[in-house]
Amino acid sequence: MAWNVANFVTLAVLFAFLSIISIALRFWSRRVNKTKLGIDDALIIPATLCVVGIAVTMIVGTALGEMAQHQKLEIGPGGPIYNNSRATYEKCNYVLQLLSLASLGCSKTSVLFFYRRIFSIHKRFELINTTLIVLIIAWAVSFFFATAFQCKDPVTFWTTFEYPRVNCVDAYSFYYSVSTTGFITDLMILSSPIPIIWQLQMPLKNKLAVACILLLGAVVCGAGIARFVTFINVGRGFIANIHDVTYFTTPVFAWTMIESSLAVVSANLPILRPLLQKQTYTDSYLWSMLRSTLPLMAGYNQQTPKSGSKASLPRKFHHAGKDGSSGYQVSMDGVQMEPVPPLDHNIYMQREYEVA
Known part of the structure; x- marks a missing residue:
């Protein structure tokens, strides 16, 4: 793609706008669904602010640092002159790297806390989730500094x-490690809820629906791969284009913006379902669904009888008249019922009877 100031700035504004719209819809959805705000909501705010900061930095870079433009090289007696435009370009490059890491770190952690809301009923997942949260925070903080x-x-x-x-790390190796580890952490986050989703006692199509909603972050992996490939190509041709760096590195900055913005948008999308449908697989619905399908994995249902014992339950029978009238209702206490043998993971099935 041939880059110029117009399409570079347009890309920056467009993806910043997408992030802002998505977070606005996220909090509107929370309000409509009357869902309590959590850590995941708090973390997505600085992530979005960083994306806006990336857009502003890109615009400043084009205005003052020749970013997305062919470098106007000034040659002096000793070689190329390091002018103010080049200094501004490098400052913007420096800031973009920091903002990207901060944004991705907050977005990744926000997704993990969102998963934690839904799947905290599963103790093993909670342990894995906690480990991933610590890992992502360590990844973001260490690479930021x-x-x-x-x-x-x-x-x-x-x-x-x-x-x-002098006294600097090898840039190529350093950026390579950042991109590689970032992609690996994305895969770890995306794959973490899959085992639980597969264990849900529901039709396959519902499992796939839940998985698709929670795996919207896969688009970030795609952007991360594109950014990584772009960086590799730029790195290989960097020396040959050493005197036109401001233009040659433009694709790296573009994909930095795309990846950071999509990370925010994909973290917000699963929360927006209540705005589209009354029945949602997010938050409260997923929570109630998990409680009904995996109740004893968390051990919270204290009234479920042990295997081999009988349950004494109050029963209500409703008799409807032939003409569709409401009829009458009879309550019976102490109905003895044989329990269904336990399924895997200590899940017990409940019998329900309806008498017409």
Whole structure:
């Protein structure tokens, strides 16, 4: 794709707008559905602000740093001159890296806390979820500070050309590790609820529906792969284009914006279902569904009889007249019922009788 200032700025504004709209709809959905706000909602706010910051930085970079433009190289007696435009470009590059890591870290953690809301009934999942939360926070914080101090003196990043820079990490290897580990963490997050979804006592089509809703983050994996491939290609041709860096690196910044924005949007989409349908697989519905399909996996149903024992339950029988009249209702206490043998995972089936 041939980049220019117009389509670069348009991309920045468009994806920032998508993030803002999605978070606005998220909180509207919470209000419509009368759902209590949680940590997942709180975390998506800074993630969105970072995406907006990325858009602003991209616009500033095009206006003052020749970003998405062919570099206007000034040659002096000793070689290329490091001018103000190049310094602004490098500052924007530096800020974009930090904002992207902060945004992705908050988005990933928000998704994990959203899963925690739904599947906290499952103790094993809760343990896995906690481990992933700690891992993602460690990933985001460690790479954030590693990026901030990739040069011993951060000022070096925007005061000298890439070659030769001293007391700095190898940029190619560093960005490679960030992209690779980021993609791996995305896969870990997306795959974490799959085992529970597969265990739900519901038709296959419903399982697939739930999985599709929760796996909307797969689009982020796609964007992450595209960004990674773009970075590899840019890295291989970087030396050959060393005097036109401001234009040659444009695709990396574009995919940085796309990935960060889609991470926010995909974290918000599962919460928007109440705006489209009365019956939803998110939050309260998923919670009640899990309680009904996997009740004893959390051990919260204390009234379920043990295997081999009888349950004494109050029963109500409703008699309807032939003409459709309401008839009468008879209550019977102490009806003895043989329990159904336990299924896997200590799940017990309940019999229900309706007499007409």
